Amino acid sequence: MPELGIEDQPIVVSLWLVEQGSRVAEGEPLLEVLAGPATVDLPAPADGVLIEKLVEEDDPLVVGQRLAVIESD
Structure with missing residues (x-):
């Protein structure tokens, strides 16, 4: 979870934009918070395949938290 520059506000997963098992490109929107x-x-931090989602919709997030596993080629 990157720093968004918004302090003292809760951050939660709103919507996954990519299905598990799908190929993603670096910079492509991965999820909405x-x-x-x-x-x-x-955005996706790298090219690859979204292997695992580590958070679900409506989960609270903290800066630095891993959100997904992307396997690169």
């Missing part, structure tokens, strides 16, 4: 009143798309 709610940070206070804002909705933010979080």
Whole structure:
């Protein structure tokens, strides 16, 4: 979970935009989070296949938390 520059606001997973097992490209929106009143798309950090989602929709998040496992080629 990257730093969003929003302090003192809860951050929760709103929606996964990619299904487990799907190929992703670096920078492609991976999931959507709610940070206070804002909705933010979080990008894939690398090219590869989304092997595992480590958080579910409505889960609270903290900065630095791993969100998914992406296996690169």
